[in-house]
Amino acid sequence: NPGGTPEWLGNVVIAAYIAALLSLTLVYLLSYVHLSGAKRTITLASLLLFSLSLAAVLSGVVPPFSEDTARAVN
Secondary structure, three states: OOOOOOOOHHHHHHHHHHHHHHHHHHHHHHHHHHHHOOHHHHHHHHHHHHHHHHHHHHHOOOOOOOHHHHHHHO
16 A cells, blocks of 8 residues: 555654653653652653553554564664
């Protein structure tokens, strides 16, 4: 189907989301943790997000990078 979306597009969107979230966490939230004492809340939220991401990949909702995906990106 030449008009369909490429299969690697979902992986790129998720990778960009994770990169943005990680960057914002490191720049803004880590400095906030020490000032406000919200270490437990931010740690639990990060672990929850990681768990949801891992569950999405392991359940097959979002497939991990495959050989075909790497070939299409390169």
